[in-house]
Amino acid sequence: QKEVEQDPGPLSVPEGAIVSLNCTYSNSAFQYFMWYRQYSRKGPELLMYTYSSGNKEDGRFTAQVDKSSKYISLFIRDSQPSDSATYLCATPNAGGTSYGKLTFGQGTILTVHP
Amino acid sequence: DSGVTQTPKHLITATGQRVTLRCSPRSGDLSVYWYQQSLDQGLQFLIQYYNGEERAKGNILERFSAQQFPDLHSELNLSSLELGDSALYFCASSVNGGNNEQFFGPGTRLTVL
Numbered sequence: 001q002k003e004v005e006q007d008p009g010p011l012s013v014p015e016g017a018i019v020s021l022n023c024t025y026s027n028s029a030f031q032y033f034m035w036y037r038q039y040s041r042k043g044p045e046l047l048m049y050t051y052s053s054g055n056k057e058d059g060r061f062t063a064q065v066d067k068s069s070k071y072i073s074l075f076i077r078d079s080q081p082s083d084s085a086t087y088l089c090a091t092p093n094a095g096g097t098s099y100g101k102l103t104f105g106q107g108t109i110l111t112v113h114p
Numbered sequence: 115d116s117g118v119t120q121t122p123k124h125l126i127t128a129t130g131q132r133v134t135l136r137c138s139p140r141s142g143d144l145s146v147y148w149y150q151q152s153l154d155q156g157l158q159f160l161i162q163y164y165n166g167e168e169r170a171k172g173n174i175l176e177r178f179s180a181q182q183f184p185d186l187h188s189e190l191n192l193s194s195l196e197l198g199d200s201a202l203y204f205c206a207s208s209v210n211g212g213n214n215e216q217f218f219g220p221g222t223r224l225t226v227l
Contacts, residue, residue: 032213043116043204043218044157088157092213093170100145100211101159101170 003027006089006105015114019076023089023105026070033065035074036088038107044088048074079112086110117141118207118219126225132193135222139186139207145169146188147208147216148180152201163188164211195226 006023013019021035032051036044048063050056050072056063064073072089086107093101117140125133139146148160159172163182174180177195182188192199202221208214 034215036218041202041221041223043118043220045116046215046217049215090157092216100147100162100164100208100213101172102147102149102157102206102216103159104157106156 001026003030003103004089004091004105006108008106008108010109010111012111012113013079015079015081015112017079017112019079019083019110019112021074021076021087021089021108021110023072024070025072025091028067028070030070030091030093032092033063033072034090034092034102035061035063036090036104037083038086038088040085047087081112081114084111116217116219118205118217120203120205120219120222122222123220124223124225126227127195128227129195129197131195131226132191133195133224135190135192135203135205135224137188137190137205137207137219139188139205140217143207143209143217144186145208145211145214146182146186147206148174148188148190149204149206149218150201151204151221157204160190162211169211192224197226200224200226 035048038044062075088107089105090102119138145164160174162170205219206216
């Protein structure tokens with residue numbers, strides 16, 4: 001079992017839709033979570049960084065963490081064609097010799113069509 | 115623009131050759147990470163340096179090595195290249211290590227023919 005699981009999609013939605021992207025993780029020691037957006041052939045861009053359970057909002061983006069279920073989500077409101085990209089969840093290792101290493105989900109390919 | 119720079123953007127070389135990828139972290143960041151992204155493996159952690167010292171290691175091949183210099187820039191050396199080494203190589207940096215946010219550079223696309 002992979003430490004971080006993410007449905008690769010692809011996901012296709014109409015402009016203006018609410019998008020829900022999800023990941024599950026297996027290690028309860030994971031405490032911090034990040035969401036990255038990656039456009040084709042570009043470097044991942046950090047969108048959200050969360051620690052505690054609950055919601056964190058930034059503009060049209062909301063990150064949600066449920067540590068009891070080991071489930072993290074990213075919601076995009078009023079989605080735009082410019083949101084079309086691959087979205088990656090990631091978490092840094094909690095300690096040991098891999099401290100700082102980010103473990104990524106497989107990424108979800110999102111297309112928002114006009 | 116994340117503030118992390120990588121050179122070159124593209125690299126095309128032949129099997130058996132050696133290449134060097136370069137990364138400059140964001141101003142003030144002490145930690146540098148290298149990741150490999152291929153279609154079948156996704157983003158995989160290779161190695162981390164913190165203030166010149168190796169901090170963490172992933173599944174980095176013995177043919178690959180890295181270092182971080184006193185000015186904090188880092189180089190990733192790939193030798194005896196194989197076709198399977200073709201991938202995107204990303205550098206990321208963070209203020210310290212551990213749980214800090216990591217900011218990624220634009221990547222180097224390596225093609226081994």
